[in-house]
Amino acid sequence: MLKRRVLLGAGGAVATGSALAWPIWVANHPLPTAAADSRTAAASAHILRMGKAAMASPRQAAEPFTVRMPVPPVATPVRRTADTDVYEIALKAAQVEILPGTTTPALTYDGGFTGPTIRARTGRKVEVTYVNRLDSAANVHLHGGHVPPQSDGYPMDLIEPGASRTVDYPNRQAAATLWYHDHTHHQEAERVYRGMHGFYLIEDPEERQLGLPSGRYDVPIMLRDAHFDASGGLILDVEHPEARSTLLANGRPLPYFPVDAAKYRLRLLNSSIHKIFELDLGGVEMVQIASDGGLLPEPVGRTSLTLAPAERAEIVVDFGRHPVGSKLVLSDGIGPVVRFDVTRKVTDTARVPGTLRPLPMLPSPAATRRVKLGVAPSKTAYAINDLTWDENRVDARIPEGATEVWEIYNADTVDSEFGGIDHTFHVHLVQFQVLDRDGRPPLPGESGHKDTVLVRPGERIRLQATFKGWPGRYVYHCHMQEHNVAGMMAQFEIVP
Ligand code: C2O
Ligand code: CU
Ligand code: CU
DSSP states (O other): OHHHHHHHHHHHHHHHHHTTHHHHHHHHSOOOHHHHHHHHHHHHHHHHHHSSOOOOOOOOSSOTTOSBOOOOOBOOOSEEOSSEEEEEEEEEEEEEOOSTTOOEEEEEETTBSSOOBEEEETTSEEEEEEEEOSSSOBOOEEETOOOOGGGSOOTTOOBOTTOEEEEEEOOOSOSEEEEEEOOOTTTHHHHHHTTOEEEEEEEOHHHHHTTOOOGGGEEEEEEEEEOBOTTSOBOOOTTOGGGOOEEEETTEESOEEEEEESEEEEEEEEOOSSOOEEEEOTTOOEEEEEETTEEEEEEEEESEEEEOTTOEEEEEEEGGGSOTTOEEEEEETTEEEEEEEEEEEOOOOOOOOSOOOOOOOOOOOSEEEEEEESOOTTSOSSOBTTBOOOTTOOOEEEETTOEEEEEEEEOOOTTSTTOOOOEEEEESSOOEEEEEETTBOOOGGGSSEESEEEEOTTOEEEEEEEOOSOSEEEEEEESSHHHHHTTOEEEEEEEO
């Protein structure tokens, strides 16, 4: 079973990539929808012809464990008021050092390949002025954020070059690891790939009381893949996502990270536009304490972890169980990702309590909706309920405050014409609870609140969310951004 999935995964990756030359073209040459649809069909036919095309030979662009993993800088507010932290962040092109001794042209927030980390607190507002110093329009989405529509980064709501936009993040939500990234329609895959991603961490008093590792023992780690040319430039080869064989942790290739012999809270985020990470720590236990929407009801001990694009998993690793001098390697299916070097003994008072955040009672749902992912009769692999994105169509109207059950079905089964493509389902504004997967209980790491979920070929997942908030339009989409760019996106409207 496992072997079969690995094979299919590889085939799926090739198929997916081959369909994608067109969205990039479309990005530069906006087309009417009908024409875009026919290009989708042509691209899909191309998938069939490609079949299991030869994989580009994986090649690491750097020697493992020669650079140190940085911790992304924490943003400093330009101003603090009684109830708000005010930030200013520039969207700009920059030369960054990813591969040692080389510079890479990147698109960034404030000049870093991993943007500055915003640290927020529940109940205290954040206001950010995004200044667009790129040469084209852009926006910023707070992924996992419960925010009003005008601050959400709706794909058609853009900041013109030279202009700026101030957004409000109310932080009326529980502690969680969120992230911000570009969401410009047709550009998001490329922009995120070139560096437009950063962490946004919310903490709250209940979480602080638990005594989890904190301060320098709380480390966000952004994982992703990349493909470099000989001069250090980033290649976005949509035909060959599998050629992105250099794995980055906080923007450096296969780094090492010196740790104390103590418990660490590692906030893992997969910011890849396509790759699914299959992580392990060489058999060492990783205690998962949180997922997308924050703390799990209780910790889950695991030795492997699947992290799909945009998903977060927070793990506590007790390096205190390993003698000074030990080296623990976090690996993915294709090779190592980051090595933790235990360098010194310390007194460690952090703990992981047996109960973290009990789930509230689920309200009973007012409606049920079906969301079919993939294979439309029009021959595109990247449809939602048989349709591709249309900004003028509202796919779901939801009364403000309503609780709904959504059944997400990946119709691209392994025997379909596309051979089974993985998708991830993400919805803006809300955190949901996974009710079941193919009628079985949710996986160990998805027992809490989530905003993104991996849906394998043929899988059926039921989730429940309460759509409290503000009237307006928000999107839901596949978070393999290469699919999203190809139209795999729909929208709901919160109505009063
Ligand atoms: Cu990560 Cu529509 O978002
Ligand atoms: Cu989002
Ligand atoms: Cu998808």
